[in-house]
Amino acid sequence: MEVITLFKLLETFKMVYETRNFSKAAGLLFISQPTVSAQIKQLETDLNTTLFIRNGRTTVSATPQADRLYNKALNLLDDWAAIKKDLHANRQTTIPCAIGVSHTFAMVLMPDLLIDLSNAFPHFSFSLKLMNSAAVAQALNQHELDLGIIEKPLATPTLLRVPLLTDQLVLAGDPQGPWLVRETTSGVYYYTKRYLEEQNIQDPIIEIASNALIVSILKKGFGCSIISKRAATDLPFQPLDTGFERHFYLLQRDDSSASVLDPLKTFIQQWASRQDQHNDYGY
Secondary structure, eight states: OOHHHHHHHHHHHHHHHHHSBHHHHHHHHTSOHHHHHHHHHHHHHHHTSOOEEEOSSSBEEEOHHHHHHHHHHHHHHHHHHHHHHHHTGGGOOOEEEEEEEOHHHHHHTHHHHHHHHHHHOTTEEEEEEEOOHHHHHHHHHTTSOSEEEESSOOOOTTEEEEEEEEEEEEEEEOTTSOEEEOOTTSTTHHHHHHHHHHTTOOOOEEEOSOHHHHHHHHHTTOOEEEEEGGGOTTSOEEEOOGGGEEEEEEEEESSGGGGGGHHHHHHHHHHHHHHHHHOSTTO
């Protein structure tokens, strides 16, 4: 098999594996569905194994062999991209770095960190994606991000998790409610759920998948929510005990291809340590 064909097949396999749908994969790859089917069939023939069980004309389920191939394919595709980047280094002056950031950190700390990162590493080209903690971890595992900063202690064997700094939560807004609550996969949802259960509160709840929007609504004098003390500027709030103190975490894939990001990781850790030393949240 020619190498160029192999990587085309692996790209198609990756998209089918992630979407579990031949039509969706074809649309994302800008090729026809029959082409996707033919490429998957060729890959299965070359590997002498079944990768997908067809559940209809377009939807599929993955076999254990596909699960094993997926993780290896991600590393192969990353290595191939790194080889191409190295061969064309003379034409590329910057290194791309995609960072996934959870909502609270993005709102209260990321602006300053991004400025400092850009000044310290001008040869990097940064892009930011705002996601909840679970989505950041998933995107890292799928090699869609290079680094992640989250507010939930997620555990995954393929990612390195490093504590960055502490974050005190407070009850902000009008305690009479209604409660403005993040979605269940967010970092702060666990604490909100625990507080409501401890206080036996069953007030009306409005789910809002954005910290910034919650804070904007609170500033209108409507509702209450558990948010970071750092985000409670110009808001009335009630302090909570140390049980509502959490951490922000830095996530990175546990593979050798991420070594180029080690200086960034060290810089972010040192930057966060300086922020934590103040521990007064700026007011």
